[in-house]
Amino acid sequence: MTSLLQVTDLNVTFETEDVRVPAVRGTTYHIDPGEVVAIVGESGSGKSTAAMAVVGLLPEYADVSGSVRLHGEELLGLSDQAMSRIRGKTIGTVFQDPMSALTPVYTIGDQIAEAIKVHNRDIGRADARKRAVELLELVGIAQPQRRAKAFPHELSGGERQRVVIAIAIANDPDLLICDEPTTALDVTVQAQILDLLRTARDVTGAGVLIITHDLGVVSEFADRAMVMYAGRGVEIATVEGLYRDRRMPYTVGLLGSVPRLDAPQGTRLIPIPGAPPTMSSLSLGACPFAPRCPLVIDECRSAEPDLVTIRDGHWAACIRTDDVAGRSAAEIFGVSTQPPPNDAKAGEPPVVLQVTDLTKTYQLTKGVILRRRVGEVRAVDGVSFTLEQGRTLGIVGESGSGKSTTLSQILELAKPQAGSIEILGADVAALDSASRRQLRTELQVVFQDPVASLDPRLPVFDVIAEPLVANGFDRRRCEERVAELLTIVGLDHADASRYPAEFSGGQKQRIGIARALALQPKILALDEPVSALDVSIQAGIINLLLDLQAQFGLSYLFVSHDLSVVKHLAHRVAVMYRGTIVEQGDGDQVFTNPQHEYTRRLLAAVPRAHADVAGA
Amino acid sequence: MTQETIPEATPARSSIHPAVFTSRRNLLARRFIRNKPAVVALILLALLFIGCYALPPLLPYGYNDLDYEALLQPPSLKHWFGTNALGQDLLARTLRGMQKSMLIGFCVALISTSIAATVGSVAGYFGGWRDRALMWLVDLLLVVPSFLLIAIVTPRTKQSNNILWLIVLLAAFGWMVSSRMVRGLTMSLREREFIRAARYMGVSSRRIILQHIVPNVASILIIDATLNVGFAILAETGLSFLGFGVQPPDVSLGTLIADGTPSATTFPWVFLFPAGALVLTVLCANLSGDGLRDALDPGSRPSRRKKRQPK
Numbered sequence: 036m037t038s039l040l041q042v043t044d045l046n047v048t049f050e051t052e053d054v055r056v057p058a059v060r061g062t063t064y065h066i067d068p069g070e071v072v073a074i075v076g077e078s079g080s081g082k083s084t085a086a087m088a089v090v091g092l093l094p095e096y097a098d099v100s101g102s103v104r105l106h107g108e109e110l111l112g113l114s115d116q117a118m119s120r121i122r123g124k125t126i127g128t129v130f131q132d133p134m135s136a137l138t139p140v141y142t143i144g145d146q147i148a149e150a151i152k153v154h155n156r157d158i159g160r161a162d163a164r165k166r167a168v169e170l171l172e173l174v175g176i177a178q179p180q181r182r183a184k185a186f187p188h189e190l191s192g193g194e195r196q197r198v199v200i201a202i203a204i205a206n207d208p209d210l211l212i213c214d215e216p217t218t219a220l221d222v223t224v225q226a227q228i229l230d231l232l233r234t235a236r237d238v239t240g241a242g243v244l245i246i247t248h249d250l251g252v253v254s255e256f257a258d259r260a261m262v263m264y265a266g267r268g269v270e271i272a273t274v275e276g277l278y279r280d281r282r283m284p285y286t287v288g289l290l291g292s293v294p295r296l297d298a299p300q301g302t303r304l305i306p307i308p309g310a311p312p313t314m315s316s317l318s319l320g321a322c323p324f325a326p327r328c329p330l331v332i333d334e335c336r337s338a339e340p341d342l343v344t345i346r347d348g349h350w351a352a353c354i355r356t357d358d359v360a361g362r363s364a365a366e367i368f369g370v371s372t373q374p375p376p377n378d379a380k381a382g383e384p385p386v387v388l389q390v391t392d393l394t395k396t397y398q399l400t401k402g403v404i405l406r407r408r409v410g411e412v413r414a415v416d417g418v419s420f421t422l423e424q425g426r427t428l429g430i431v432g433e434s435g436s437g438k439s440t441t442l443s444q445i446l447e448l449a450k451p452q453a454g455s456i457e458i459l460g461a462d463v464a465a466l467d468s469a470s471r472r473q474l475r476t477e478l479q480v481v482f483q484d485p486v487a488s489l490d491p492r493l494p495v496f497d498v499i500a501e502p503l504v505a506n507g508f509d510r511r512r513c514e515e516r517v518a519e520l521l522t523i524v525g526l527d528h529a530d531a532s533r534y535p536a537e538f539s540g541g542q543k544q545r546i547g548i549a550r551a552l553a554l555q556p557k558i559l560a561l562d563e564p565v566s567a568l569d570v571s572i573q574a575g576i577i578n579l580l581l582d583l584q585a586q587f588g589l590s591y592l593f594v595s596h597d598l599s600v601v602k603h604l605a606h607r608v609a610v611m612y613r614g615t616i617v618e619q620g621d622g623d624q625v626f627t628n629p630q631h632e633y634t635r636r637l638l639a640a641v642p643r644a645h646a647d648v649a650g651a
Numbered sequence: 652m653t654q655e656t657i658p659e660a661t662p663a664r665s666s667i668h669p670a671v672f673t674s675r676r677n678l679l680a681r682r683f684i685r686n687k688p689a690v691v692a693l694i695l696l697a698l699l700f701i702g703c704y705a706l707p708p709l710l711p712y713g714y715n716d717l718d719y720e721a722l723l724q725p726p727s728l729k730h731w732f733g734t735n736a737l738g739q740d741l742l743a744r745t746l747r748g749m750q751k752s753m754l755i756g757f758c759v760a761l762i763s764t765s766i767a768a769t770v771g772s773v774a775g776y777f778g779g780w781r782d783r784a785l786m787w788l789v790d791l792l793l794v795v796p797s798f799l800l801i802a803i804v805t806p807r808t809k810q811s812n813n814i815l816w817l818i819v820l821l822a823a824f825g826w827m828v829s830s831r832m833v834r835g836l837t838m839s840l841r842e843r844e845f846i847r848a849a850r851y852m853g854v855s856s857r858r859i860i861l862q863h864i865v866p867n868v869a870s871i872l873i874i875d876a877t878l879n880v881g882f883a884i885l886a887e888t889g890l891s892f893l894g895f896g897v898q899p900p901d902v903s904l905g906t907l908i909a910d911g912t913p914s915a916t917t918f919p920w921v922f923l924f925p926a927g928a929l930v931l932t933v934l935c936a937n938l939s940g941d942g943l944r945d946a947l948d949p950g951s952r953p954s955r956r957k958k959r960q961p962k
Contacts, residue, residue, distance in 0.1 A: 475853035488844035492866040502852040532673040534949035
């Protein structure tokens with residue numbers, strides 16, 4: 036049987052005037068009909084480029100060589116016009132962001148009908164519309180007849196992604212390429228979309244190429260996986276084989292750094308040290324993973340290893356594959372995942388934050404001159420919780436559950452609409468401006484997006500020194516403290532005069548944490564601090580947070596949608612749903628014995644990675 | 652202009668703080684100096700500015716002196732830029748004109764851009780009544796026929812105050828559109844996490860505006876300022892041409908260009924030298940503005956800007 040898609044020795048180089056960036060270097064993979072192949076890798080590993088080269092959707096300055104054969108027909112070198120006949124007809128594509136993949140000014144029915152008509156000139160308008168409605172029904176949109184007339188903004192994120200999938204499968208494609216199809220979605224929606232993609236594959240019988248960084252999605256959904264690092268496939272195997280017997284140290288690190296739902300609180304993760312290489316300055320003639328590899332020997336630096344066959348259908352690009360087999364990630368990377376001994380202090384730790392019946396509503400008004408109240412949205416509805424010193428409270432919920440609103444209500448330090456917030460024993464409603472300023476130093480925040488939370492125009496020194504300067508530190512004391520903070524979060528002194536844009540995501544988040552720690556706060560509000568990071572980097576940040584808590588006795592208010600991350604960090608967990616806390620309790624208790632229906636649904640939707648060999 | 656103040660302020664600061672960490676100003680200065688065209692342009696600009704004040708006393712001819720032996724002569728050793736129909740030395744006149752024009756250009760650009768930055772960022776950052784009041788003012792000023800107002804005021808002023816009034820009026824009517832742009836940018840910046848983070852850290856609003864908002868809208872402010880230099884010089888030119896701006900016998904680049912335009916093809920030097928001075932000034936302002944913008948914006952590198960996709 037010939038494979039559906041055969042990609043052989045694919046090379047993609049982005050050429051700009053002064054630099055050549057080899058984004059993909061000699062990648063070979065194939066997809067059989069009806070098979071789901073995942074390309075896994077961290078950002079910058081070339082996984083999207085390797086897939087987009089197939090559809091010819093690379094920028095014009097990309098230099099592509101090698102061979103891409105679909106049904107035995109060579110796709111590389113085809114004109115854009117010829118590719119357009121294939122795109123959308125034999126190859127359907129699903130992108131990451133469903134909002135930008137749809138045109139905001141046309142109804143979704145029209146957009147699906149257009150996708151059909153482009154490739155079937157003779158189909159009538161009415162027929163195309165009828166087919167569009169059928170497709171909407173197929174992808175699970177309720178009342179498809181009516182919803183076909185809706186505009187993209189009237190749909191939820193999950194529904195939009197369903198529409199994008201409907202467009203992708205509109206012409207019964209043979210190959211479906213999904214570029215991070217669930218990354219922008221909530222976990223329960225993600226499970227539904229993966230189900231839908233499975234249905235789509237069954238209905239069309241297409242091969243699916245899914246690009247993802249989420250190893251949970253891979254183990255749930257894919258048959259085979261290719262792990263990419265520095266533009267090359269470094270390990271290709273069936274998903275089963277990959278989890279059971281991975282042979283490349285990078286794969287080991289990748290799997291080991293995934294936070295797990297069954298680990299006890301405080302479990303340290305196994306981060307891969309260092310950062311992925313920058314592709315523009317890649318030194319040839321050495322294994323690109325060598326600088327980060329725990330098993331590195333001199334031979335690794337002399338030549339880049341080729342893919343060697345481990346067994347039928349399993350290749351790994353490493354010369355020490357035998358040393359990897361059968362050893363756990365912790366063993367290979369030489370770190371302990373054991374939580375530090377539980378320092379069971381006598382008595383209850385003091386309460387640092389107490390929130391009682393917090394409510395925040397938004398008025399819905401109508402009319403321009405005479406604003407009439409037509410209703411209200413209860414973003415946060417009677418939320419109560421407490422946070423003790425040195426402990427972590429995880430607030431879990433999906434988008435729109437009110438968890439971020441709760442956090443910003445606390446951070447505002449203003450009198451809430453209803454209910455009360457007590458920080459370190461002081462009611463924020465009764466604060467005057469001087470004591471509010473004082474309290475601000477005790478409560479600091481780390482945001483989700485390390486790119487957005489650092490001013491791009493400020494060098495790192497000024498970023499970290501900002502809270503110090505605002506609180507009247509002079510230049511000398513600022514410098515001392517900044518130097519100290521850089522050491523605490525594991526950054527270099529020389530980094531202080533660089534700009535945030537020159538750092539990787541994980542380093543940026545470290546800068547954000549350093550800034551939050553500058554004034555030695557007692558409480559740290561963490562607003563999804565790791566969800567924008569790659570998993571191997573995320574592991575390092577989680578470890579850092581665990582260390583800092585142990586070192587400084589910090590209290591964390593940890594807001595996240597990622598249950599596994601919360602499981603690692605939180606002592607207590609509050610599950611939020613539609614503005615209320617539906618379940619609250621000790622971390623282990625909530626995760627092992629969920630009481631509320633929604634918690635159960637949330638836990639069931641988390642894609643589970645297989646257990647690591649030797650049980651980690 | 653701002654581009655002059657920042658590099659100048661650097662040595663003083665760095666000598667006070669021989670710091671382990673490089674200060675932000677040092678960093679900016681270093682990034683600016685790396686950009687060779689901008690440095691050359693800035694030096695040239697400074698030379699032009701000094702030259703147009705320092706040179707005239709050294710010249711054998713005043714800007715109004717007549718040389719009856721050289722009427723409409725092309726450039727020669729005696730008259731480097733040539734003479735006009737009345738035998739007036741064009742070098743002296745161009746320098747005199749540049750004094751006026753550069754003063755007007757840079758003052759107007761500086762003042763109106765500062766107003767635009769202040770009004771725009773205050774309205775955008777605070778919102779509420781400040782926003783409404785300031786935007787009301789902007790709308791009001793936008794509908795006032797500024798040209799007429801300037802035309803009424805300037806002839807009534809004394810010769811010495813003439814330039815001052817021109818600067819004030821041109822600046823007062825030149826900031827509204829860019830302040831609206833700044834306001835829009837500020838409103839989107841206000842919601843960014845680094846501004847929120849700064850607020851939660853207890854940084855004062857004034858500091859947030861100066862530290863975060865202004866540097867982040869600096870690209871547009873600098874472009875606005877450099878465009879304003881050209882705009883102000885040209886506006887003065889237009890007014891002078893119609894007899895409202897700089898009054899004869901005084902000259903400005905505008906009046907000189909206006910004088911030279913009719914004979915641009917027959918006696919090109921009469922037109923080319925003042926026009927060349929104008930182009931050189933605006934070009935230098937633009938180049939050093941670009942350099943400052945690149946120094947402020949860590950994302951832009953001169954080499955990367957040249958990147959072109961081969962078609």
